[in-house]
Amino acid sequence: MEEGQAPPPQAMFDAMDVYVGEQAAKGVFLDGGGLFGTEDAVNFVVRNGEVTRVDGPYAEAKEVVGGWAIMQYDTLEDAIEGSREFAELHAKHWPDCSMVSQLRQIPEEPPAAADA
Numbered sequence: 001m002e003e004g005q006a007p008p009p010q011a012m013f014d015a016m017d018v019y020v021g022e023q024a025a026k027g028v029f030l031d032g033g034g035l036f037g038t039e040d041a042v043n044f045v046v047r048n049g050e051v052t053r054v055d056g057p058y059a060e061a062k063e064v065v066g067g068w069a070i071m072q073y074d075t076l077e078d079a080i081e082g083s084r085e086f087a088e089l090h091a092k093h094w095p096d097c098s099m100v101s102q103l104r105q106i107p108e109e110p111p112a113a114a115d116a
Helices: 010-025 076-093
Strands: 029-034 042-047 050-055 067-071
Touching: 010 029, 010 076, 067 076
Parallel strands: none
Antiparallel strands: 029 067, 042 050
16 A cells, blocks of 8 residues: 555444454454554565665655455455455545555465475
8 A cells, every 4th residue: 555644544444344354254364464654664685695674764665565364265256356345345435545455375385496
């Protein structure tokens, strides 16, 4: 979501409580939560075998990860529909919000090493 937005209205918190409760009851919602802004963030950047610490705030960052939800669906179509519902929840209860809801899969086992 865009950094520096006003906090969500109470209606958004209330709607999320209902949504998460319904998804958890169906066994879909596994974990999730919100994140603080980047003003106190610490990044470790790896480039060319070197590690550099970079502290926030990050003036160049326009969009940041504002939270996460780990959901488990039976099909990709169900996951896409669930992501649409989540985005619509924000549009309805927090219309001033500017955000992207991104759907990504979590592998069930780690990928094989490149040199294996």
